[in-house]
Amino acid sequence: MGGTVLFFRFELERRGIRSADEFLPPYRRAAERLGLTNVDPAPKTFEGWIYEGRKPQRTFRQVIVEMLGYSIDDLWTEVPEGAAPDFVPLVGTSPTASHAEPGMDLSEMKRSGAMAVRRARNYVLQADRERVGDNTLPLLHDQVAQLVHDYPRVPLAAIWDDLLDAQDQVIFNLETGKHRPSQLGDLNFMAGVLAFLVAKGFNDMEDREQARTMSLLAGAFAKDAEHPGLMALVNGLQSLIEYWADRPGDALFYAQKGAALSSNLNGTVGLWLLGLQARAAAVLGDEGTVRTANREAIDRRGSVVLDDLDQLGGLLTYSQEKQTYYAVESEALLGHGDAELTVQAELAVRGFSDRENPNWAFGDLAGAQCNQALVLLYSGEVDGAADAIRPVLELPPTYRNNGIVVSAQRVRQALMTTSARTAVVARDLQEEIAVYAPRRPALPSGSQR
Template identity: 35%
Template sequence: MAEGSNLGPETLQQLYSEVERISSTYPRSPIHHVLGDLVETQDVAFRLLEGRQRPNQTKDLYLLSGLLSLMLAKASHDLGDPHSAMKQARTAYICADNAEHDGLRIRVRAQQSLMAYWAGWTSEAARYADLGHDLATRHTGSAAVWLMSQSARSWASLGDGERATEDLARATALQDDRESDDLDGLGGLMRFARCRQLYYGAETRIWIPGQEEQAEQAALTAIEAYEEAANTGSDDWAYGDDAGARADLAFVRATRGELEGAAEALAPVLELPVGQRVAGVIASTMRVHSALRDRQYAGSRVANRLRQEIEGYGQAPAAALTSGR
């Protein structure tokens, strides 16, 4: 009985492979293409935890269960359900504690902060980022850069440009000095790529008065990096963050009265199919919509047409595909 186990090495390896596949595929695929596999694999992992296995296998199962719960939290967030997303993220953090894995802990904190940020709970976003600060070291891989980059845009959205700038500087220092951890090797969602860091830097700067030029340049650099990743087939490419960088560029241009430039930047985002219109992307486009409501655009037919296009876009989110509407 002491040697008994419900988990063989082949089963564990198959679970690792499936987690790696989903992590890599998720950022590049419509959400309804991966959601079923994600739910099924999480169910398998938790059912295995209910059985008997050796202690080292149990830790591995908790790590895998935590990763799957984290990705499911992101899925709920992408589908516009922040409350379910937060519950699943708490489950992921419990698994990270049971697995004693700092790399997973900090990824969960970064994801919790991200979800709160897009839900409009900006103080909560900053709080979750602060909870992960002590874990942000060179040894927690690219997740440390993610946490600090997320912290930067959270504090910027709260009006603390000085704190945001400090966090961006720390993110850059960590990027230059980091050591990849085991979860970076999964790629996709688990690796905070350089292009994603550039996007977060652009988004941080759109909140800071007087940094419009820096925000525009950062957004352009991020878009170029994502285009390169897409052209090379790298799993660093993510349609959601690519769209976010383009929406940030459109927002900066719209606030400066550059309507044609804003429309040009936003055009590829508005062409995304319904399955890729996740909550963060829609929120980014609605931010452009708010800029187009400025009095400088009163009476502009072009601005009015773009506003209507954004409104129609937001009325057909990815959640509509998974809910059967």
């Protein structure tokens, strides 16, 4: 760390603690005082804290604070090596209270994420070894469910460390626990879901290669879990990655592959894959495939029976709001704009405007608003388009993931190529969107990611 260490590491070394074996006994005593069980970190997780500076996920923070007597913010502050820090121990205050905004530098996120890719890859490559775990499945289930819920609702920077730590924990249990076959399948399912989210995170950071690699690993876990729905969902993610990488041919291939796999499934994953087909086909100018896929998705909506992926929600379900958003986007990508499509675009925006809606997602709302701007532009309503995209342009940099930036740039391209390009409003909007992309996509400046 260039002459500095985390106060966490300083305090542990001051107490003679330098390894996971030395850390766990006092940590477990602190957990007992709090009435907590089954909250031991994996050795790799502990090493990530002490040697890589990775911040613990919420499950572990209160135990660490109880054990060491300092706030998490103080413990994860760098101090000069050899100096005697003067942090004040907590007395009569909430040990887990934190007034700092979460976050880390984008390059650090990619580096720590790359380590997760390597770890997952190493496990999959050694799949013939005995698979083991312990009795922490309920805790892991809760962690996975919370991450699935949070992912589309908060900036990536707020959950990235928690996501990587949860993946470490699941793979640690796969490697070292002892489970019945059904439990082993459950762990592989969770590993697949977490790898799916990590891959999506890399895509949001515009790190395509790591996203592609982690998506392959997610597919391997899904196959080990013998879960066709999750396997199809991973194909959808692979389509999504190629779609935002401007490789519509590959995006269509993966969407069709997943659609074939999910043709006999009753959950919403099959509908998502149809929506992905329509969007990719639209970029290719294939109106026939767009119409066929969207019509089939409408026909199948009425016979949906929500499955375990849908019950988890978040990115694992395809709501009616999202289906409308995808259908409008496919038409907008074809350059269409008329009264009926304008109404659909407004419905898509309205569907994501209520934060209390369990299907709300900041990325889907921004995408729907960009699509509405496109449809209005193609209808000749420049002022309406400017109003539609205004909330997107006012998003803090922390929310501007790659998909949102690309969607905004599509509006700029349309402004430059339609008859509205000479209007003052259009020229001003072009200039504003031109500088919209943050230097660190999906991340804020300063202490946040």
